[in-house]
Amino acid sequence: MPLTVQQITLRELRLPLREPFQISSGSADVRRIVLLELREGDGTTTWSECVAGEYPNYSPETADTAWLAISEWVAPRILGTGFTTPRQVHAVLEHGFRGHNMAKAAVEMGIWAMAAQRQGSSLATFLGGSREQIATGISLGIQSDPAALVGKARDAAAQGYQKLKLKVKPGADLEYVAAVRQALGDTFPLMVDANNAYTEQDFDHLARFDDFNLIMIEQPLAWDDLVRHAALQRLLATPICLDESITSVDRAADMVRLESGRIVNIKPARVGGFTQSLAIHDLCAQHGIPVWCGGMLESGIGRAYNVALASLPNFTLPGDLSPSARYWERDIVTPEWTMRDGMVAVPRKQPGIGVAVDIDRVDNLTVRTQVLSAG
16 A cells, blocks of 8 residues: 555644754754644554754755745645655655755655554664664753853763764854863863854864864855865864765765765755665765764654664764753653663654654644645
8 A cells, every 4th residue: 555645734833942052153042843744544644843943044944934845845746646665755856846855854754754654663673773772962052151161061971971062153162172172081072063154264273173182073164065175174184074065965975075074964854854864874884984863953753753863874973862851841742852871762662753742732832733635
């Protein structure tokens, strides 16, 4: 029986963060979240999440553009269409339809979860994941001063996180990282993430990050630039990790050819869903390039998809898979995501995404709804 989505319900939620989260391009204290409820003809439902932010500061997409793209262009291609495998969805959404990867991914990944659920398999197993638990890191936003960042870093280390990612930008970088390195010691796993805050004029400055024994420096230069990243990587001993620059398996292949980086952060929504994520994972494994799974301030629904993907073999570095309580007073799933000894368990015994959606909580937080139906 083919996989056929007969109805998609879009919901926008406003989920307050425990504390403001700041990166080089902006700050957020409330997360606008777009959820999708995909319904089959027999009434079976699967939930997914569109992780686009409120503003186009990470990617060109936003919650509003994704809503429009899903309702006007993505859903009409999917509703009522039968698929024998979720791998077919990506090609259908790509034909004559450029961009809007996060909008496409929200539907494409939901159909992967639908297929897993129908088969009685966990999403992780269905994707080919083998890990029972995943090492977890934490992303620390830009703080007011180095002392404040050290306090956050010490707390995170005490909680057992296996990697600390420090957000940086010009004027809040070397001094901050030096303070954390001194506080936590020479060997604690640290990385920095610039969210493309630097330019070619900053190469000498960026070379000074080599003093801190970092696992990686993530996306220091422009989001669409592979050439200058290649030039910078030749100057650095520290591996460059590419995030925003990798939007498809072809871009990952270009990175390999140009030697623009040595690590890839695979965010499935950024690359259009699981079909491309799996292709990037396999390409990187073939070339000896480790990958890890970053976060986009997802709710527990989006986190479920990241955990499933991060269970694949070449995700060898700790992901940004913090427990629910890291960001939310109360998540929208049960059980909430938790961490033990720096590890998040992969839910393998439950079919589908492995967590239940708290419908009452979702209803209470919903500020906008649209129902899209086949025919």
